[in-house]
Amino acid sequence: MSSRNGNDHQNNDMEDLMIENMSIASASASEVAHQSRVRAIRVRRKMRFLTAMAAIGGFLFGYDTGVISGAMLPLHRTFNLTAWQEEVVVSSTVLSAFVASLCGGSLNRAFGRRISILFAAAVFTFGSLVLAVAWGYLSLVAGRIVVGIGIGVASLTTPIYLAEVAAPEMRGRLVTINALLVTMGQFIAGMVDGIFDEYFPDEGWRYMLGLAAVPSMIMFFGFMFLPESPRWLAMNGFTKEALHALNTMRDSDEVAYSEFEEILDDLPSNDSDENEENEQGHANEDYGSIQKSKLCGEPSEHHFLSQVSAMLSDAPTRRALCLGCGLMALQQLSGINTVMYYAASIYEMSEFDEMTSVWLSGFTALAQVIGVAFSIYFVERLGRRQLVLTSLAFVTLCLLGLGASFYLARTHSGPITKTLGKCGNQKALVWSGVTTFTYDCAHYDGCGFCGTICTEGNMTGPTDPDVCAPTDEWLYDAAPNPFGWYSVFFMVAYLLAFGIGMGGMPWTINSEIYPLRYRSVAVSFSTATNWIGNLIVSATFLSISSPGALTAYGAFWLYGIIALSGFCWLFVSLPETKGLSLEEIGRLFRRSDDEYTEVDSVEESNLIAKASKAPTLMPMH
Numbered sequence: 203m204s205s206r207n208g209n210d211h212q213n214n215d216m217e218d219l220m221i222e223n224m225s226i227a228s229a230s231a232s233e234v235a236h237q238s239r240v241r242a243i244r245v246r247r248k249m250r251f252l253t254a255m256a257a258i259g260g261f262l263f264g265y266d267t268g269v270i271s272g273a274m275l276p277l278h279r280t281f282n283l284t285a286w287q288e289e290v291v292v293s294s295t296v297l298s299a300f301v302a303s304l305c306g307g308s309l310n311r312a313f314g315r316r317i318s319i320l321f322a323a324a325v326f327t328f329g330s331l332v333l334a335v336a337w338g339y340l341s342l343v344a345g346r347i348v349v350g351i352g353i354g355v356a357s358l359t360t361p362i363y364l365a366e367v368a369a370p371e372m373r374g375r376l377v378t379i380n381a382l383l384v385t386m387g388q389f390i391a392g393m394v395d396g397i398f399d400e401y402f403p404d405e406g407w408r409y410m411l412g413l414a415a416v417p418s419m420i421m422f423f424g425f426m427f428l429p430e431s432p433r434w435l436a437m438n439g440f441t442k443e444a445l446h447a448l449n450t451m452r453d454s455d456e457v458a459y460s461e462f463e464e465i466l467d468d469l470p471s472n473d474s475d476e477n478e479e480n481e482q483g484h485a486n487e488d489y490g491s492i493q494k495s496k497l498c499g500e501p502s503e504h505h506f507l508s509q510v511s512a513m514l515s516d517a518p519t520r521r522a523l524c525l526g527c528g529l530m531a532l533q534q535l536s537g538i539n540t541v542m543y544y545a546a547s548i549y550e551m552s553e554f555d556e557m558t559s560v561w562l563s564g565f566t567a568l569a570q571v572i573g574v575a576f577s578i579y580f581v582e583r584l585g586r587r588q589l590v591l592t593s594l595a596f597v598t599l600c601l602l603g604l605g606a607s608f609y610l611a612r613t614h615s616g617p618i619t620k621t622l623g624k625c626g627n628q629k630a631l632v633w634s635g636v637t638t639f640t641y642d643c644a645h646y647d648g649c650g651f652c653g654t655i656c657t658e659g660n661m662t663g664p665t666d667p668d669v670c671a672p673t674d675e676w677l678y679d680a681a682p683n684p685f686g687w688y689s690v691f692f693m694v695a696y697l698l699a700f701g702i703g704m705g706g707m708p709w710t711i712n713s714e715i716y717p718l719r720y721r722s723v724a725v726s727f728s729t730a731t732n733w734i735g736n737l738i739v740s741a742t743f744l745s746i747s748s749p750g751a752l753t754a755y756g757a758f759w760l761y762g763i764i765a766l767s768g769f770c771w772l773f774v775s776l777p778e779t780k781g782l783s784l785e786e787i788g789r790l791f792r793r794s795d796d797e798y799t800e801v802d803s804v805e806e807s808n809l810i811a812k813a814s815k816a817p818t819l820m821p822m823h
Contacts, residue, residue, distance in 0.1 A: 242453045249368075249451065253376050255424035256364050258417050259319065259356035260380040262326055264387025265417070266295065266353055269410050271545045271563050272395025276407045281339050285744050293741040294343050295350035300733035302354025307726025308506045309355065314438075315363040315431045318355055323422035326352030327415045334412025345411075352418070358729040362721060365713035366431040367451055370783045374581040377713050381706025382574040389567040392545075396561045433718050433784075436465050461783075468718055468785040506723070513720040518791035522715040525775060526728040529590075529708040532768035534735030536597055537761030538700055540743040541566075541693060554686060562690060569694045573701020585780040586707050587772075593703025594769040600696035601762030607688035608755035615641035615681045622657040622669065625649040629750045640681040645749050650678030708732070714779055717788045 270292055277283060277291065309318050329348030336342040361377050368376040394413060398406030432451075435444035444465070448458040513519050545563030554562060577589055621637050628635050628646055636642075643649050643656035650659045652670035659665050663676050670676055716724040747757040779787045 238454070245451060245453055249372075249376075251424070252367060252428055252451075253364065253379055255421055255428060256319070256360045257380045257383040258421035258424070259322065259360035260383035261387040261417055262414060262421070263353050263357050264384035264389075265391045265414050266349060266387075267384075267539065268388030268391030268567055269395060269414070270295075272392060272399060273407045273410045275559070276399060276403065277342070280404070280407065281342065283339065287339060289741050289744055291339075291342060291346060293737050295346040295353065296733055296737040296740055298347040298350030299354030299357065300730050300737055302351040303358045303726055303729040303733055305726075306355040306358040306729070307509075307723040310359055310362065310434075310722035310726070311509070314434050315359050315366070316425055316428060318359045319363065319425050320422060322352045322354075322356035322359065323418045323425070324352075326356070326418040327422065330412055330415035330418065334408050334415075336408075336411075349414070354729070354733060357732075358726055361709045361713040362725050363431055365710075365784065366433040366721075367429075367447075369452065369457075370781065371582065373714065373784075374586065374710055374780065375578055377710040378574065378578045378581050378706040381709055382571065382578060385567065385570040385574045385701060385705060389571050392561075392563055392565065392567045395563070400557065432462070433465055433721075436462070437469065437718055441466075464783060464785050465718070468788070509720070509723045513723055516717075516720070517793065517796050518788065519717060519720050519724065521791045522788070523724050523727060526708075526712040526715060526724065527731040528768075528771070528775075529711060530728045530732035531735045532594075532764070532772075533704050533708045534732055534739055535761070536594075536700075536704065536765040536768065537601060537739065537758065538704070539736050539740055540757070540761070541697065545693070549686075549689070566690070566693050566697060570697040570701040570705055573698045574705045575701075577702050577706050581707075581710065582780060585778045586711055587776050587778045589703035590707045590711075590772060590776060591703070591769060593699055593701075593705075593707070594765055594772065596699035596702075597696060597704060598762050598765040598769065600692050600699055601758050601765060604689060604692040604696060605755040605758035605762065607685050607692055608753070608758070610685045610688065611683045612639055612641040612753075612755070614684060615639045617654055618643055618651065618656045619654040620656070622655070622666075623649075625656045625658060631751050632753060632756050633749075635749075640677070641683075642749070644677065644679060644681040650676060651681075652676045711776075711779065714784055714787050715791070718784070 274288055274292070278288060281287075283291065306318060309321070326349055329345050329350075329352060332345035332348060333342065336345055360380055364376045364380055365373055391410070394410055398409050402409065429447045429450065430443070432444040432447040435441070435447060445458065445462050448462050449455060452458040452461065513523070545559075545566055549559035549562050573593075580589060616639065618637050618640060621643075625643060625646055625648075626637055628637070637646065637649075637656050640651050640656075643651045646656075648658055648660075649656055650664065651657070652664065652674035655669060655674075657664050657666065657669050659676070659678060661678050664670055712725055712728045743757065746752045746760075747754045751757075752760060777790050779790070782790075
């Protein structure tokens, strides 16, 4: 009996012990799950803050693009600018941004993404303050050049930074958010233009241009608390700092370490040897001290020209570069910044008054915001390729429609039966040059009309007052246009279609298709291509859209033909990169004759299948 009681007692003890162990295990599992949730929340907060700060660079880009559209009209009044001077004011920023984006690749490579963004923010702030106190045409151009340097470096660096810190499943959304901030900047600039032009018509442009210093200062101080890109750190031998940075931006140590190993594996052998040497050389120094020594003038280990030569000698990178630069050129040459820089001027061409034109240009920019927001939702669902091709198809139709609205405005304006002085003929390239419609007369400098008579004059009236009958109204610089709202419709539709794909996808694709060792230089080339295309379009639009060149409708039809040609090229050349890591994307550009022995054909086929069965790239040697 006692033996039985003893066994029962022992069994009870064992059951109690098992229950206790299970409770401990359950508590331990619960604690681990709690810590995982806390870490995930912390990572999400950090990524939101990081994305917001980096995307301010896109906002600055967009704000400058949009604000100059509305500011050009009061600037023209204040400084009595000629058409050529207006183009210089606009294009000076674009030219300096082009040069800065070329030099920015070396800046990124030598000092890192974070230092480059801090530099861009500081320069942009200074330039905005110069514009706010500009006292003449030359100081205006000087301020625009300084602002362009900041924009050029920021537009190059922020997409790279976001792409390098983001997890593969959210990279497309984060980089496209940068593009969304570009369009938000354009819209807010339009609203700012409208408010200051209405309530401060004489000096409001100073506030329009100077307010850009506020977000640039926010970006500067925000980046003081953000880490360097882990991929840049690994490439430069700071492997401990790189792994630490990844650990703070991933949900688990396992995910961070797996990605860290993939980054190191993607570095070529010579870079890996160099990283080991750097790691040994940096053993007694921290990352901050190395950065200080670089900023004090220590020469970069990688000369820019040697980097360019090595990049162009690498066939996969060369193919990626052709695609990336082509995308950037197409984004600009399909006319986006004619609409953004000269939106108010285009509406004036459609015979709206100045105040209406400024407000319309502001609200028109909202269409592109909606389009880019749509692309953020669908970029990881439909993929980059489908968004780009859909966007280009509708952009082509809208540009053709926009050109048609100006053509109808001319041919359906009132007839001119009599011309006096110089107003009868003008030099023309794509039409007769004979003043046939009131539209022709209104767009001839120094001419106006009353009734059906076109004669010389100015804003106050005809040179010869006896020409016009007392009942006829004198109109100068404008003609009745029943198709003005057609132009508004196609402008809005164009920006919506552009935002869906061509607004953000070129930046997203360029931030992810280049191998790490060439990424800074390659993105600087593609960004410079974007800016040179921007420069060509912004510096020539007013000239080629004049009656003596292609006319307004001819200019938009030209952009439409370019967009259609780009659609045909990308249909056979653009792969899908959705869902792939940055290292996997680089392998999509390899060919069997490239002698990459570490990647066999089976792996390449698997990568292409993983990329949603994207079509094979056409060879670009």
